[in-house]
Amino acid sequence: MDDAVKQPNDRALRNGLVGVGVVLIFDGSGGMKRVEPGVDHAAAPANGFKLIVGNSKAPEFKIWLRDELGEFNSGLITAPTSRSRCTVMDDKALIVLRVVRPGAAPQDVGRQFLTVWIESNRVIIASELNILDFLGLSKVDQPHHAPVTPADLIARLALRATDRLEPLIEMLGERLDGIEETLITHSTEKAQDNLEQLRRTLISFRRLVWPQRDALSTLEIEDLSFFSDRDRLRLRDAAMRTARIGDELQALSERAVLVHEEIIDDRAEQMNKAMLLLAAVTVVFSPLTLITGLLGMNVSGIPLADHGAAFWFVCILLVLIGGGIAMWMRKLRWF
CATH class of the missing domain: 1.20.58.340 (Magnesium transport protein CorA, transmembrane region)
Structure with a gap:
């Protein structure tokens, strides 16, 4: 039996999912270049910043984080978490965002977290998610549409996370429409079962969306010296779009409550008819x-x-x- 250790594929190596990660340098004008990790590379331009992406479970990346940021800060980045949040320390920030799995069903959105360490000219992302593909930065020969500031990068991450949520919200709305159609045919028992599952799913979505909105809003209002007015506007747009998803979830929840009341009224009417008979x-x-x-x-x-x-x-x-x-x-x- 072959006991050879399975080697990671080229795509995982190229996107920083194994090893010490990948380094990208952004010039602040929409351009970027890739630099091999583990060597002395050029610093980011005065108006640009540096992005380091690695797998939060990779031992090599954890060692690099500990050597670069210290035991305490590296522990904050790689520690397991269950909610989105934002923490500001001096002139640095740590933000945790939650992203649903690609192609996930509404009742199983998964728990893919990405932790972002933000400094004036450097951003470190630790996640099991393929960040370069997620942001569309996996190819170096990109048009000049790369992020221009750390805040722009965070805003793009949040917007991409919202993009994955929107199809699932539409699916939840269609399911609620189906439950209402089932009620028209007086299939109350079947509608009740489907509605209970839908309401549980809506609760899990609210737990995902509202903390993410709060984290983005916190990052926007914090007094970080390297955030410009344009950066704060971008973060505000991302927070507002996340809030809009939250409002849609709230509207679906209210509709679900009305449907639940309709089911109760229908059952009460059936019981009244039986008692009258x-x-x-x-x-x-x-x-x-x-x-x-x-x-x-x-x-x-x-x-x-x-x-x-x-x-x-x-x-x-x-x-x-x-x-x-x-x-x-x-x-x-x-x-």
Whole structure:
């Protein structure tokens, strides 16, 4: 049996998913170039910045982070997390964003996090996600449309994360439409099951979107010296777009509540109809039961006790009384 260790493919190496990562230098005018990691490379231009991307699980990248940023800061970057957040330390910032898996179903969005360390002329991204493909930077011979500032890079990350959410929000809206159509056909039980699953999914989406909006808003309002007005505008746009997704989720949640109330009303109406039918049957048969009970007493003096056709006479009487009560209830629109 071949015990050779499986070697990573060229694509994983090229995109920094294994090893010490990948280094890109942006000139601040929309251009960029790639520099091999592990060697002394040129510093970023005065108006540009440097991007280092690595896998947060790769041992080589963790060692590089510890040597570069220290034990405490490197631990913040690689520590497991469950929510988006933004932390500012001196003139540096740490922001955690959550991205859904490509092609994920609404009920299983996954937990792909990317942690970004931001300085005036350097950005470090630690994530198991293929960041270069995610941002469209996997090819070096790009047109001059690369990020021009660290804030521009963060805004693009947030917008790409939102782009992955929008199709899932549309799918949730279509599912809610399907539940409403199911209610029209009075399939209440099936609609209730689907609605419960949809509401759980909406809750998980809100847990994803709202902290991300708050993290972007926090980064925008923090007093970082290297953020320009244009940078803050870009971050505000990203936060507003994330907030719009949150508003759509809130609207879907409110619709789901209305559908749930409609299901409850439908069930209450069905129960009321059943109770009305039972009440009508009770009203019809109560006097008949009284009459038959009186005639069935084991005492002397019962009328028609010795008459041969007494049974049929009583039956006809009961039918007439029951029919009369039913007609009277029908006239009152009880059923």
